[in-house]
Amino acid sequence: MPSSLINMSSIRSKFSNALLRPDLGAIVGVILVFLFFFLVARDTGMFSLEGSMNWGIVSSQFIIIAVGACLLMIAGEFDLSVGSMIGFAGIVIAVTSVVWGWPVWLSIIAAFVISMTIGSLIGYITVKTNLPSFIVSLAFLYILRGMTIFIAIVSTKKTIIGGVTEAAQNDWLAPIFGGKIFTGVFEWLAEHGLIETFIAGTKAGQPVVSGIPMMMVWALGLIIFAHFLLTKTRFGNWIYASGGDAQAARHIGVPVNRVKILMFVFTAFCATVFATTQVIEFGSASADRGILKEFEAIISVVIGGALLTGGYGSVIGAALGAVIFGVVQQGLFFIGVESSLFRVFLGVLLLLAVILNTHIRKLITGPK
Amino acid sequence: MSDASIMKLKDIHKSFGNVDALKGVSISINKGECHCLLGDNGAGKSTFIKIMSGVHQPTTGQISINGKDTVINNPRDAIDSGIATVYQDLALIPLMSVSRNFWLGRELTKKVGPITVMDFEKCNSILMSEMDKIGIQLRDPNQSIGTLSGGERQTVAIARAVFFGAKILILDEPTSALGVYQTSNVLKTIEKVREKGVAVVFISHNVSHALAVGDKFTVLSRGETLGTALSGEINFEELQSMMSGHKELSELKNKK
Numbered sequence: 259m260p261s262s263l264i265n266m267s268s269i270r271s272k273f274s275n276a277l278l279r280p281d282l283g284a285i286v287g288v289i290l291v292f293l294f295f296f297l298v299a300r301d302t303g304m305f306s307l308e309g310s311m312n313w314g315i316v317s318s319q320f321i322i323i324a325v326g327a328c329l330l331m332i333a334g335e336f337d338l339s340v341g342s343m344i345g346f347a348g349i350v351i352a353v354t355s356v357v358w359g360w361p362v363w364l365s366i367i368a369a370f371v372i373s374m375t376i377g378s379l380i381g382y383i384t385v386k387t388n389l390p391s392f393i394v395s396l397a398f399l400y401i402l403r404g405m406t407i408f409i410a411i412v413s414t415k416k417t418i419i420g421g422v423t424e425a426a427q428n429d430w431l432a433p434i435f436g437g438k439i440f441t442g443v444f445e446w447l448a449e450h451g452l453i454e455t456f457i458a459g460t461k462a463g464q465p466v467v468s469g470i471p472m473m474m475v476w477a478l479g480l481i482i483f484a485h486f487l488l489t490k491t492r493f494g495n496w497i498y499a500s501g502g503d504a505q506a507a508r509h510i511g512v513p514v515n516r517v518k519i520l521m522f523v524f525t526a527f528c529a530t531v532f533a534t535t536q537v538i539e540f541g542s543a544s545a546d547r548g549i550l551k552e553f554e555a556i557i558s559v560v561i562g563g564a565l566l567t568g569g570y571g572s573v574i575g576a577a578l579g580a581v582i583f584g585v586v587q588q589g590l591f592f593i594g595v596e597s598s599l600f601r602v603f604l605g606v607l608l609l610l611a612v613i614l615n616t617h618i619r620k621l622i623t624g625p626k
Numbered sequence: 627m628s629d630a631s632i633m634k635l636k637d638i639h640k641s642f643g644n645v646d647a648l649k650g651v652s653i654s655i656n657k658g659e660c661h662c663l664l665g666d667n668g669a670g671k672s673t674f675i676k677i678m679s680g681v682h683q684p685t686t687g688q689i690s691i692n693g694k695d696t697v698i699n700n701p702r703d704a705i706d707s708g709i710a711t712v713y714q715d716l717a718l719i720p721l722m723s724v725s726r727n728f729w730l731g732r733e734l735t736k737k738v739g740p741i742t743v744m745d746f747e748k749c750n751s752i753l754m755s756e757m758d759k760i761g762i763q764l765r766d767p768n769q770s771i772g773t774l775s776g777g778e779r780q781t782v783a784i785a786r787a788v789f790f791g792a793k794i795l796i797l798d799e800p801t802s803a804l805g806v807y808q809t810s811n812v813l814k815t816i817e818k819v820r821e822k823g824v825a826v827v828f829i830s831h832n833v834s835h836a837l838a839v840g841d842k843f844t845v846l847s848r849g850e851t852l853g854t855a856l857s858g859e860i861n862f863e864e865l866q867s868m869m870s871g872h873k874e875l876s877e878l879k880n881k882k
Contacts, residue, residue, distance in 0.1 A: 491741075498722050498726065499719055499726075499730055502722055506718065507719070509679075509681070509711065512730065570721045
């Protein structure tokens, strides 16, 4: 009798543990979204190699900023300056490389150093003043956007700075952000007729999809890094604790301020990765790039099961939230639905996710 | 007597701006003894334990540990000197698992190649055996603290402090939010801990809980000590009236 009893209860506990995974909602969401588009958009080419690349790249963009926002939110803070940071970092790269003539690798490093310094400043102000990071980073949303436009106008009288592609030729660092990998594999596949090739034009005979863009590699790399950091290391334990209850964490000796500031730096790092991949890909930087990205990142994280109050969430969930984002946005395009409806969908999804998360939190923290 | 003393605080004053929270509090804490610090709300209990645990620094006054004058600059210093504090509601983080909470700040790690990771296997197995010793049935080390009852949370927090070598355990109102059954469990835990030779400082405004486990009773009122009595020297009514009426201990003794 006892053995069967134990089995039952352990099965039930495993089942309820699975239910309490932060990313459960996002896993179900991803399945539903793919199922839906597979049923309605199968014939549109959405799931061909080229079509998949399309939503894959968009999803990767969302993932890159969502990963940063995820760790920061679990640590109990927000960063609303992500979108402005993207515009800012892009303009820094373009101005220093195109206008000032720096080598592109130096421009990229400069952009990372400056962004991450500003990220640490946002974090420092937040922990020192004890103000909500919502307000502190909102200030930087405006400060950075204003600075970005100002720098662009002062140095070139324009808000779009082109010519990065030319400057980046033979650069060693630029391909790490804007290049593609496995191009040989795709050429081989094309030669053997396994994937589509261009039929006419200058690229005739070359594969339509010529490789995996570095943006996807960065997205994957950041997911692995952040997930590992959060779930496997002691620093990850401190991230949970800083967001779960900063005071309790401080009393036990966790360097909460350091953890939070570092997470602001990481968010800035992710924003700069996003900016750099875009600048290298497009060959230009625009002062209005990244608008609303901070909210898209936060929404991905929330869809991924993180609590707005901190201390709980999952990198995998945030990444899946970003995939839902990317697939729906591009999927609506494939099936020819008016794209404005995407925002309606997003709003509804956000609301559902927050309600679900709040409910799950009650299950975890118990009746009290 | 003085041999057993491991921590002494003498004439501690603490002001916050114009407010004098403590106006000369002295207390001596002995090994293996449960010292109850009683007082009404606002008596200065919280400020006093925050000084003991390094959160605040006294404006004036002396602290000595094992006979040596000591300055406790921050909570880390206190922990390093063997002083552990279990706060009434700040003890644990409800969204995190029991195991992550237990090891927080002192995570066991191992090397996987060049990378240092948490050693969950070891963490979890030690946790399970420690929980077993203290009488908590966990079904899974990864279940969240939020799934435990208030009394179990206090017990986990106490077990954690003792496991990590606390010599002086400060308990801030551990029973104030608990029901009768859970309170008795926590009081039993305190007894177990004391038997191990740990000094317990039990902060409460509940006289009957204090009398159930206390060896010594010090009453605080308006930032001052009204006196210290040994178990058996004083009864419920006397303690109660001291806490509420600010009568000096000597006054009560003279009446006898």
